[in-house]
Amino acid sequence: MISIIMKQITDIPPPFGSLPRHGVSLRELRVGDALFRQDDASRAMFFLRSGAINLIRHTEAGQKVTMFRATSGDTIAEPSVFSDHYHCDAISEQPSIVLSFDRQSVLAAMTTDSEFAAAFVKRLAGQVQTYRRQLELLAIRSAKDRVLAGLADGRLTGTVLDFAAELGLTHESVYRALADLTRDGRIEHPARGKYRLKPC
Amino acid sequence: MISIIMKQITDIPPPFGSLPRHGVSLRELRVGDALFRQDDASRAMFFLRSGAINLIRHTEAGQKVTMFRATSGDTIAEPSVFSDHYHCDAISEQPSIVLSFDRQSVLAAMTTDSEFAAAFVKRLAGQVQTYRRQLELLAIRSAKDRVLAGLADGRLTGTVLDFAAELGLTHESVYRALADLTRDGRIEHPARGKYRLKPC
DNA sequence: AGGGCTTTATGATTTCGATCATAATGAAGC
DNA sequence: GCTTCATTATGATCGAAATCATAAAGCCCT
Numbered sequence: 402m403i404s405i406i407m408k409q410i411t412d413i414p415p416p417f418g419s420l421p422r423h424g425v426s427l428r429e430l431r432v433g434d435a436l437f438r439q440d441d442a443s444r445a446m447f448f449l450r451s452g453a454i455n456l457i458r459h460t461e462a463g464q465k466v467t468m469f470r471a472t473s474g475d476t477i478a479e480p481s482v483f484s485d486h487y488h489c490d491a492i493s494e495q496p497s498i499v500l501s502f503d504r505q506s507v508l509a510a511m512t513t514d515s516e517f518a519a520a521f522v523k524r525l526a527g528q529v530q531t532y533r534r535q536l537e538l539l540a541i542r543s544a545k546d547r548v549l550a551g552l553a554d555g556r557l558t559g560t561v562l563d564f565a566a567e568l569g570l571t572h573e574s575v576y577r578a579l580a581d582l583t584r585d586g587r588i589e590h591p592a593r594g595k596y597r598l599k600p601c
Numbered sequence: 602m603i604s605i606i607m608k609q610i611t612d613i614p615p616p617f618g619s620l621p622r623h624g625v626s627l628r629e630l631r632v633g634d635a636l637f638r639q640d641d642a643s644r645a646m647f648f649l650r651s652g653a654i655n656l657i658r659h660t661e662a663g664q665k666v667t668m669f670r671a672t673s674g675d676t677i678a679e680p681s682v683f684s685d686h687y688h689c690d691a692i693s694e695q696p697s698i699v700l701s702f703d704r705q706s707v708l709a710a711m712t713t714d715s716e717f718a719a720a721f722v723k724r725l726a727g728q729v730q731t732y733r734r735q736l737e738l739l740a741i742r743s744a745k746d747r748v749l750a751g752l753a754d755g756r757l758t759g760t761v762l763d764f765a766a767e768l769g770l771t772h773e774s775v776y777r778a779l780a781d782l783t784r785d786g787r788i789e790h791p792a793r794g795k796y797r798l799k800p801c
Numbered sequence: 802a803g804g805g806c807t808t809t810a811t812g813a814t815t816t817c818g819a820t821c822a823t824a825a826t827g828a829a830g831c
Numbered sequence: 832g833c834t835t836c837a838t839t840a841t842g843a844t845c846g847a848a849a850t851c852a853t854a855a856a857g858c859c860c861t
Contacts, residue, residue: 458733458737468733468736468737479726479729480726480727480729480730482726483723483726483727488730488733489733511715511718511719511722512715512716512719513715514715515711515712515713515714515715515718516712518711518715518718518719518721518722519711519712519718521718521722522711522718522721522722522725523683525722525725525726525728525729526679526680526682526683526684526725527680527683528725528729529679529680529725529728529729529732530680530688532729532732532733532735532736533658533668533688533689533732535732535736536668536732536735536736536739537658537668539736539739539740539769540739540769542818542819542847543847543848544847544848560807560808560809561808561809561810562807562808562809569739569740569742570848570849571848571849571850572808572809572810573810573811573848573849573850573851574847574848574849576809576810576811577810577811577848579810580810580811593808593809593810593856593857594808594809594857742817742848742849743817743818744817744818760837760838760839761838761839761840762837762838762839770818770819771818771819771820772838772839772840773818773819773820773821773840773841774817774818774819776839776840776841777818777840777841779840780840780841793826793827793838793839793840794827794838794839
């Protein structure tokens with residue numbers, strides 16, 4: 402008799418391979434599914450094996466802010482390992498497959514396995530750099546320049562609406578900027594909703 | 602004979618107390634001094650014992666972006682432990698005293714001392730949260746609301762000019778917003794250059 | 802094939818922040 | 832005390848992004 406229930410989760414990326422098996426599980430998400438919601442109790446952190454997930458924070462004024470767009474190979478919700486709740490929504494932008502790492506297991510590994518901890522630190526340091534890039538992007542005042550920079554940074558992968566949210570601009574402004582840039586010959590517009598930088 | 606050269610550096614905050622003594626040094630900065638500059642070779646990370654230091658990044662377009670304003674108890678340049686150069690300028694906003702932790706010593710401690718590593722991860726996780734707050738702040742479109750949020754977040758501690766840079770606004774706009782908010786009775790203006798939220 | 806929905810797209814208008822200009826206040830240095 | 836300088840502060844103008852409005856194109860579902 403073949404058991405699919407006991408099927409092993411394979412290819413756990415370093416350093417998470419050293420976590421006990423009971424601390425790891427797998428989850429599939431369809432477009433629009435929430436991996437977790439802001440203020441939910443935090444049970445785990447995640448590794449995105451494939452797909453794309455947006456981390457969206459809701460401000461007091463009811464505004465939505467895309468903090469981060471996670472793609473294959475990214476980890477999600479590391480800070481929540483130290484916090485008892487999540488600080489933003491994690492919404493699947495594309496069909497995604499994530500590995501869940503139990504919060505307690507991660508905490509335990511952190512204090513007993515220094516290699517694990519070191520690798521974890523490295524991941525977090527990378528995150529910090531990413532946020533800094535994001536801040537740098539938001540500091541660009543001109544919508545046209547900001548859109549161009551965002552495009553150069555490879556951030557237009559989903560819809561233009563998502564792209565606009567990531568850039569902190571209205572979608573109208575982004576459409577206009579994209580149209581301008583196309584007219585200027587700085588970017589190409591191969592199809593409806595598709596834009597890309599001119600090759601050099 | 603009393604030796605001041607050999608004077609011990611006291612009160613090294615956890616987890617850095619476990620670093621070897623030769624990996625720790627102390628430095629004092631006057632207003633405007635640079636702890637390091639963007640693209641300098643990274644030799645150390647830092648703990649700010651007192652004062653305030655702004656991390657400022659220069660974009661390609663020559664624009665200055667305040668990524669982070671470090672105050673007492675903050676660590677600075679953690680990501681640079683994994684990088685061979687600094688990614689921004691660190692400029693002292695107030696007279697500051699910093700502890701330097703040699704990059705190699707930190708790396709070594711990270712892989713051998715799991716308690717050190719765990720504490721380090723926690724610090725970085727905190728940093729990530731801070732950057733998220735900053736992103737959230739920058740996402741507020743109205744200058745008035747942004748200034749108010751920044752004030753509520755306790756970010757106006759130095760000059761209004763620095764405050765403006767942190768908020769990504771021109772100082773004129775910030776002065777006007779502060780004047781408006783004062784007129785609205787939402788904040789108090791006890792003295793020139795001083796503003797604070799109305800107590801409830 | 803058709804109805805409802807979202808995304809893409811652009812036009813018209815308004816608003817608000819940037820920019821430029823100017824001046825008063827206070828601090829630092831001589 | 833006087834000069835120099837940065838910070839604080841406000842006024843006038845301009846431009847660009849937000850807002851409001853509208854519509855076509857593509858998609859999902861039946």
